[in-house]
Amino acid sequence: MARLAVYGAISTILAGGVIASAFAQRSNFYSACIYLYKSNACMMIILNLGLFLTIIAGQLVLMIFFGKLRALEVEHLYERAWYAVTETCLAMTIFKDEFDTRFVVMFTLLLFLKVFHWLCQDRVDSMEQSPEIPLSFHVRMVTIMTILVSLDILLVLHAIDLVAVRGPNMMIMFGFEYTLLATSLMASFGKYVLHTIDMRREDPWENKSMLLFYLDLVADFIKLVTYLMFFMVILINYGLPLHIIRDVYMTMRSFLQKCKDLIQYRKATRNMNERYPDASRAELAALSDPICIICREEMVGQHGHTLAGTGGDGSNTNVPKKLPCGHIFHFHCLKSWLERQQSCPTW
Template sequence: MGKMRFLAYAGISSILAGAVVGIAAVERPNFYSACIAISNSGLSVMVLLNVVVILTILFGRGLQLCLFGQLRALELDHLYEQTWYTLTEAFLTMTMFRDGFNVEFLGYFSLSLFLRVFHWISRDRVDLVFQTATPPSLLEKLRLAFALGLFWVCDFMLLRMCLKQLFNSFGTFIMFTFEFALLHNNIVTSIGKYVLNLAEQKYLSEHEDEDTWESKGMWMYILEIVTDFTRLVIYAAQFVFMLKPFGLPVHIVRDVYISVASFVGRVRDFSRFLHARQQMDQQIADAREGDLVRDNICIVCREDMEIIQGQSRRSVPKRLSCGHVIHHGCLKSWLERSQRCPTCRTPVFGTDPNHTPWNVPRANANNDAQNNANGNAAPARNHNGTEVPVDHSQNQGNGSNASTRTTGTVNDLPTNAIVFERDITLPTGWTALRSRVTPEGVQQIQLNEDTWATVVSNPAQPQRQSSPAFGATPASISTYSTLRSQDQSASDSIQMMFSQLEDRVKSALTTENQHSEGEIRQLRTMFSQLEQQLRTVEAQQVSLQNRLQRIEDRLNHQEQ
């Protein structure tokens, strides 16, 4: 529908332009006088400029197809967002240079907007082409390299030409000089990222046992800091040079503020990143076998974690202060973006009073469980093994709706709490965080944030000890049932996602002619979001199925 409207608009504009030229040719005796008549008519000039805009759009579309092919949905979204902001900035710029507004100014201004659009596409394409599931082909690499080189040459030539004009006449060319300097800085950054991505691909091809290039993060930080500093210098110089002859440059005040904030943030993050990498091996210990019993899935890469003699350093599991375990290499990559645990948001280094560790050492698990079985409250411990005071409040009601108050928060007791028989130790790797006794004399312990257990006395049953491989049968069955229900929920979510996708696609196909271009674009964006959610749910289901299979194997082994 958008293409049809553009074709209709282009056809009407061409007819009007032909009419303007034809009337001038008939009424004037020669070509020169006809051109003078057209240039003196404001309406004729507007009609011809409209045709020039259409030809520019067609040329840009053809250049885009040759250099980049079809744009992705994310690239289109970024393009529309940046275009609206740029047009608003353009109107503010025109108010400052209204005295020098002529055909030459309009030509340079249109050229800068044209190049800016392709710089946006180049930046997004460099970031996206190396993040796909399949590596880019040689043709895609060469085409992208040619596009980056072409735009760099254009920026350099235009910047050089504007500098020559600036020395001859200190006027409106000062704005275009700094504008092309910013474009040159952006394209150099894109070229730097492209080179780093190629270097990473070459490194991974030579080291097949590794999945990432650790030095890339360091070089990427340096490149972004240099880029932000250069952009800040350009904006500051533009602000100073334009302040006296043209007044306060309102259109770049926002850009100056963003550049300062970005540069300061980059330097701070880079300093924290270097400090974190230096402290990581000293302050974060390697995980033990007991740390992987409860959950051996790395939250970053979603791969199984194992402790094997002679394994690569990147595959070594590291135990954070909060108790979560992550691959050594994944932790290094995560520290480039954040200094907090990806699961519970606890600071990786240092302490945070607003967070308490979710896990305690595995060596204390059996002792805490034995204290619970004897009727004693099991104190909570931090990751160093020291006791943490816990307020065990007396609650009214039975064990199914009782609650515990700890550090000012109230946790409701689920109705499907696991039931342990007295004198049965907790499974290996399980942890008793806290305990309490209800008014009815029922002993209860908390295993994690969402799971509580009730300790009951059953003399008719013989004393049973937990298996080191898995643990007590009631807990095993309950864990198995919980994961099975999660797997079913994931399956239901996938079915719901499929239904939503089908409905959206049918709606877009059957009512496309009745929607505006903006609505169609929103439907496509929603389709991409639902597709990404579907992939996430499928990955979660695969992880749950793997855990279910391991639990089934352990249950079968215990029954035998």
């Protein structure tokens, strides 16, 4: 904080000095502004002050909505920020003719908002590991996510308006960036809602993991379509956008892998009650340790099905099921495992 205070004091003194000098040398406000704008040294000093004020604003937002950051969140911020800056530097090769003060301001704003999008995603992901979440957490998260999504939408509309009026320009890149941010944040909000509902339930929510999977699948699909549209627009108007080829490939790979997992899951869970026979008491007794390795609870053989603990397909969710490989697990544990992996849990 001491270094930041020194940096802020020096930035403020320098900016105040060049502004006072400009107004002292020019007869009116307009001519002083023109002088400041056309002087590279003055603009660098003023932009440096703007950077300091942005850092201060970021610190205030962090304090209000996030409080003290965890070590993992700080690590993620450094990793993502480095990648975002590198990616933008590559993008500048496409828009090199449009690189000016406005580009620097737009990039700073984009990186500023990205930081809080990343923090929201990390905070939502941490909900599953938090045994108890206070009301203030929910108020903060709903408020900041609402503000960020609203800003994303407004900036996307602003980019579309400028491109429609002026033709293809650097705002194409920023428009697509904010579209991706809005998609990711809405997916995080969906996860937040599912986690909140699950925390208020007394019994385990077996369908939660599949809902999260579908949410990620839809988000990946929207991101893939957005990347492909951006790729085509840049290719047509500027040339081959090398800086997003990796992102397009990774997003397509993630989406196709999720589609493959979904097909395998549907295949593995089709008619589970009939495909996998109930484990008998003798088979359970033959085990050295009749514990389900997924939930770590004891398995008890059952004859027939009872009304309590019955799944949506009419099967008792606590009945032990035997796989073709000979391993035995609870029915509901096996189903939840197959949502993530399509192989025996012991492999």
